[in-house]
Amino acid sequence: MTPATSARLVERLREKADALGFDDFGICEAQLGPDVASYLQEFVEAGHHGTMSWLAERMEQRASPTGLWPEVRSVIALGLSYAPEDDALATLDKPDCGNISVSARNRDYHDIIKGRLKHLAQFLVAEARRLDTACEVKVFVDTAPVAEKPLAEKAGLGWQGKHTNLVSRNEGSWLLLGEIYTTLLLPPTPHRAGSCGTCTRCITACPTQAITAPCQLDARRCVSYLTIEHDGPIPESFRKAIGNRIYGCDDCLAVCPWNRFAATAREMKLHPRPDLIAPRLADLAALDDPGFRKQFSGSPIKRIGRNRFVRNVLIAIGNSGDPRLLPVAKARQIDADPVVAEAAAWACGQLEALLS
Structure with missing residues (x-):
């Protein structure tokens, strides 16, 4: 393709991405610098990945797009805003209720994004065929070994903030990411400058001090890791700090000053279900497996299973002071689950202490 033809193709892709509901779009060459591999290596060697063994097992594929797919030449990075309409942390002041991360208060964003990525990828293949150009594609959300934040930064969507998440000039810290890998060589998006400056609000806001330095995260301390990824008992040293956060944590994201530019998410499937804004802990603790599956059908919460979720609920009950x-x-x-039973015993101890 000529440069002019490539530029027109990119513009058509951008228009199609917008029509599909994506809020940001960018393209970069399918190469990442050695700093990405170095950071990942140091992260794993320090044990900061905790029990997320897949990070250690597939580092080469994650550190470079060509490590995952040798034929890839360009990466199309997409962003979907999930910015809340109201204060994301308001439920933290309701100790008899659970606080669920904003991204998990409705439909599973993996399904939403992946479906749209497939539509855009099919559009790209069709456009390439119309131009008599061979084109192969692969689509990814965050369940694949993809360095999505470095790629999104390189494609001009934003920059990695001190909380290690992507920060966008337009969407603040509320941006979900997806990628299309393609064998086409497409013109890259010009890099857009941006930075956190001297701001350290996200570091200060972290309830467990998991952000050990700017752009340095110890996942083993992170509430999102502890309540979602970690199987087994939650270390007692972190239980009080978890408060009533029963699935994920938004504290470092919610305090980002760049959020003032973010409009409420356009995607209605990411707007909160009323029953998941401030669900009562007593109701959630009573869920058996069928009840859990029914209540969280179509939700990302279903992925962690009833036992892990009820474990989190019981930690919140122990912190309720009620x-x-x-x-x-x-x-x-x-x-029947020993981890749930142990969390229940801990919660009882915390509440009984209030009565003595």
């Missing part, structure tokens, strides 16, 4: 929840915790002490 003795009225003691019978709820006691009922779970005989739970």
Whole structure:
């Protein structure tokens, strides 16, 4: 393709991405600098990945797009805003309710993004065929070994903030990412400058001090890791700091000053379900496996399973300071899952201490 033809193709792709509901679009060459591989190596060697063994097992593929797919030449990075309409942290002041991360208050964003990526990839293949050009594509969300944040930064969507997440000039810290790898060599998007400056609000806001330095995260301390990825008992040293966060944590994202430029998410499937804005802990603790699956059908929360979720709920009950929840915790002490039973016993101890 000539440069003019490539430029027109990119413009058509950008228009199609917007029509599909994506809020940001950019292209970069399918290469990342050695600093990405070095950071990942140091992260794993320090044990900061915790039990996320897949990070250690597929480092070469994650560190470079060609490590995952040797034929890839360009990466199309897409962003979908999930910016909330209201204060994302408001539920933290309701100790008898659970706080669920904004990205998990409705439909599973993996499914939303992947479906749209496939539509855009099919559009690209069709346009290339019309230009008599061979084109292969692969689509990824965050379940694949892809360095999505460095690629999004290189493609001009934003920059990695001190909380290690992407920050966008337009969407702040509320941007979900997806990628299309293609064998086409497409003109890259000019880099857009931006930085966090001297701001350290995200570091200060982290309830467990998981951000150990600017752009340095120890996942083993992160509430999102502890409540979503970590299987087994949550270390007692972090339980009080978790508060009533029962799935994920938005504290470092919500305090980002760049959020003032973010409009409420356009995608209605990412707007919160009323029952997931401030769900009652007593109701959630009573869920059995069928009830859990029914309540969280289509939700990313379903991925962690009933036992891990109820474990989180019981930690929140222990932190509630509400003795009225003691019978709820006691009922779970005989739970068939030993991790749930242990969390229930801990919660009972916390609430009983208030009565002594």
